[in-house]
Amino acid sequence: MVAFSAAALTSVIALAIGVSSGYFGGRTDEILMTVTNIMLVFPQLPLLIILAAFLGNVGPFVIAVILRLTSWPWGARVMRAQTLSIRRKEFVIAGGRRSGAVEHLDRPGVEPAAEDWLASAPLAQAERRGRRPPRRGCIMSAPLLSCRDVSVDYIVGGGTARACNRVALDIHPAETVGLAGESGCGKSTLAFAITRMHNAPALISEGQILYEGRDVLAMTPAELRASRWAETAMVFQSAISALNPVITIGEQICDVILAHRPVTRDEAWSRGEELLSMVGIARARMSAYPHQLSGGMRQRVVIAISLALRPRLIVMDEPTTALDVVVEREIMDELAQLKWKYGFAILFISHDLALMGEICDRIGIMYAGNLVELGAAAEVLENxxxxxxxxxxxxxxSIHGPRTRLHGIPGSPVNxxxxxxxxxxxxxxxxxxxxxxxxxxxxxxxxxxxxxxxxxxxxxxxxxx
Incomplete structure (x- = not known):
């Protein structure tokens, strides 16, 4: 009876604290989890013995109370994790939007009348699989970014290597376009050309890159500085290399905000805390250094920095390559939610075609600097x-059906x-x-x-x- 009573009371406390922490988030989550972590520091059995000795002759009810007060933290953490997981499901997001529990979403380029259509659970599931119809304000609108016959050459001692050969690609508002291909095919070279981040010996030798009709290649250094992060942001392949190891996370976020917005440092710091919360990182991590974070947390920080100025286009260069599949799934789910909320477009570069099939509207395939195929995600993968x-x-x-022999691509990439x-x-x-x-x-x-x-x-x- 004592064990049953203790288990029941512990479950009630763990359920109340864990669900409240995961559901409300923010300051509530920080306070409840701080208390939980403090309780986890105390060893349970010695604490039970000390309390029993202090209280003297105790009965079964008091023992149940002591067990309850010392056993709930583990359950609370489990319930918080489950709540966070369910809270991010598409049907919860869609239900909240339909019931008015979630604030009105302002998607650039998407009409308000289309909001319920975008938020419905079946289509949210279809969006993750890359098998849904073109969205209003996306495919049907004018391109946000247009690459017109863009060529990039690397000038080396033995000649000129053309890494991108007259690539033509449009990205529409709120669209996700994937670029796939083996290493060295020109995916990252095109991404760096879009953001004009190439240095010698790379040379953008021909073509135009138009962002909302303005030629990125004709921008002055001042115009280019104003455009980066504010209009087009980039998430680099290696988060640990992209972050400065001797500057705190908060300082790096604030640097981006202060360079583009007329705000005080305190306002920039508050905005940084909001960004970290947005990607699932505690606000207290603003004072942490990159080496103090895990690989998944560092990648979330880089995504938070890319969202700091609400750009309309984010270029993501293999953002999940160094992560395990569990962390990769968590980050991609969070990215999908942020995209639905803010309506930015994504150029997603990866080797993972299966992942692209879940998140991309269209997929382009590159080989030896050439864009050799482009189409709707489902069409490219199925046909x-x-x-x-x-x-x-x-x-x-395939994980379904009979086993079949897989055939690789013979030979090696061309020189x-x-x-x-x-x-x-x-x-x-x-x-x-x-x-x-x-x-x-x-x-x-x-x-x-x-x-x-x-x-x-x-x-x-x-x-x-």
Missing amino acids: PRHPYTQGLVGSFP LLDLPQGCNFQDRCPARIAACARVAPHLLPAGLGHEAACHLVTPPQEARA
């Missing part, structure tokens, strides 16, 4: 038209200093034809909203003649 894309998609094992005539993929392509050795394919329509650069899909003019 790939370029042999290279087919090889990438076919390298992922950018010694490109072949015709198609760059010809030596590795199992379906090459004679035209592949003579004519370089161009990105042409291969279906509704689907483009591919392959002679098997779009025969060259000489073959049609």
Whole structure:
């Protein structure tokens, strides 16, 4: 009876504290978790013996009370974690929006009438899988960013290596576009070109990069400084390299805010605390240094910095590569919630096609500096038209159905200093034809909203003649 009473009372206290902490968050969460952590410091059995000795001759009820007062912290932490997990589910977010429990969301480029359509639970699930219809204010609007035949060369002693070759890509407001391909295909080179972060020996040799109609490549240093972080932000591949190791997290966030906004340092610090809370980090971590945070927390800090000035476009260069799958899932879920709330567009660069299928509206595939396929996420993954894309998609094992033999892509990537005539993929392509050795394919329509650069899909003019 004593054990049952103690367990029941402990569960009630743990449930009340854990759920309250996880649901209300903010200051309530900090206070309750501080008390919980203090209680966890005291060893339970010695504390029980000391209290029993202090109270003298105790009965079963007092023992139950002592057990209750010393056993609830572990349960409270578990309940808080479960509450946080459920609180971030799409059906909770959608239900809160429909009932008015969540404040009105201001999505740039999205009409208020479309808000319920965006927030509905089935479509939220579809958004995570990349299998939903184009969103109003996204695909149908004018491009937020337009790359027009952008080429990037690396000038080296042995010649010129073209890392991006006349890449044409549009990103619309509130859209998520994924770029995939093997290492060295030009994904990160294009990302650095969009933000004009290249240094020698890299050279943007041709093309235009238009942000809301303004040519980024023609901006003055002052205009470029004003545009970075405020209009276009970047999340780098390695958070530990992106953060300054000798400056606190708070100082680094404040530097971004103070450089672009006429606010006091106290106001910038308060904004930094809000940003950390937004990505699931305690406000007290503002005083921490990067090495004091885990890999997942550092990545959240970099995302928080990218959101500091509410940019309309965030370029994410393999943001989850160094993280385990559990932390990766948590970060991507938080990023999806932030995107739904603030309506920014994302250029998401990764090797993980499965992850792209969950979060991206469209997916582009790059090979040897060329954009070889582009289309809706579901279309590219379920009906790939370029042999290279087919090889990438076919390298992922299925968790359902019978076991099938997986086939890798033979050969090695081409040498950018010694490109072949015709198609760059010809030596590795199992379906090459004679035209592949003579004519370089161009990105042409291969279906509704689907483009591919392959002679098997779009025969060259000489073959049609």
